[in-house]
Amino acid sequence: MKKRFPGAGALPVFIVWIAGSAFHLNVYEPRVPQEILELVQENENPFPATPERIEEGRRIFYGKGLCVTCHGKDGKGIDKIPGHAPRDFTDARWQELRTDGELMWVLRNGSPGTSMPVRVGKVLSEEEGWSVIHFLRTFAGK
Numbered sequence: 001m002k003k004r005f006p007g008a009g010a011l012p013v014f015i016v017w018i019a020g021s022a023f024h025l026n027v028y029e030p031r032v033p034q035e036i037l038e039l040v041q042e043n044e045n046p047f048p049a050t051p052e053r054i055e056e057g058r059r060i061f062y063g064k065g066l067c068v069t070c071h072g073k074d075g076k077g078i079d080k081i082p083g084h085a086p087r088d089f090t091d092a093r094w095q096e097l098r099t100d101g102e103l104m105w106v107l108r109n110g111s112p113g114t115s116m117p118v119r120v121g122k123v124l125s126e127e128e129g130w131s132v133i134h135f136l137r138t139f140a141g142k
């Protein structure tokens, strides 16, 4: 009779659990790697939040940035797609914890290990990135 490693049947279940849990990181934990976090946090939005700029950000969010497809019309995140756990942009605590610089890092690099894609440098310019960040701030506390 073939010998079987005891508990081997549980292995695939374990792997699925590990892969799944990568999408359930604490939402308040910084997404930027620790060694560059301070530097990134200080990277300020160079553009003032004028109504025109917020409007440009809104157009990008619902248009060419495709943000709405994952983050939803109301910014609360669509989690119907398995493996997706986009942010709730109306969460005031999350809004307070993140600086614009951190959000820009995510737009430039994506959020590694999740489906959050690279946006700035691919579909958006730097300036458009800063505009959409101003728009994201308008979800705060809604």
Ligand code: HEC
Pocket (backbone or CB within 6 Å): 023, 025, 027, 030, 031, 060, 061, 065, 066, 067, 068, 069, 070, 071, 084, 085, 086, 087, 098, 102, 103, 106, 107, 111, 114, 115, 116, 117, 119, 132, 133, 136
């Ligand atoms: C394919 C789906 C998808 C698209 C398109 C997408 N996102 Fe995301 N986004 C996600 C997911 C999933 C997360 C959660 C990532 C995580 O937990 O680290 C996320 C997280 C974020 C975060 C939070 C990162 C943090 O520091 O907590 C920001 C900001 C963000 N997205 C902005 C945007 C913007 C702006 C756009 C459009 C220009 C966009 N996203 C497009 C899926 C997407």
